[in-house]
Amino acid sequence: MEKRNLRKERIGVVTSNKMTKSIVVSETKRVKHPLYGKFVLKTKKYVAHDELNDCNIGDTVKIMETRPLSKNKCWRLVEIIERAK
Numbered sequence: 001m002e003k004r005n006l007r008k009e010r011i012g013v014v015t016s017n018k019m020t021k022s023i024v025v026s027e028t029k030r031v032k033h034p035l036y037g038k039f040v041l042k043t044k045k046y047v048a049h050d051e052l053n054d055c056n057i058g059d060t061v062k063i064m065e066t067r068p069l070s071k072n073k074c075w076r077l078v079e080i081i082e083r084a085k
Helices: none
Strands: 009-016 022-032 039-049 060-065 075-082
Touching: 009 039, 009 075, 022 060, 039 060
Parallel strands: 039 075
Antiparallel strands: 009 022, 009 060, 022 039, 060 075
């Protein structure tokens, strides 16, 4: 039996839920600039599958890598960590 590799997981904030069964999650991280040493915010967007359509904008969610579900959707929602206030 072949062992499967661990899947990547990300935590981010939902920035869009306008699509059916899909959400856009933004992951923001602070990176130190290589020359100037100042911390810069870098943002990466992921399109994730939300089967039940229960995410709202501003929710903090955990997403996991999965097989390609569409042209640019290869992540799925694992859990909603915190609802938007």
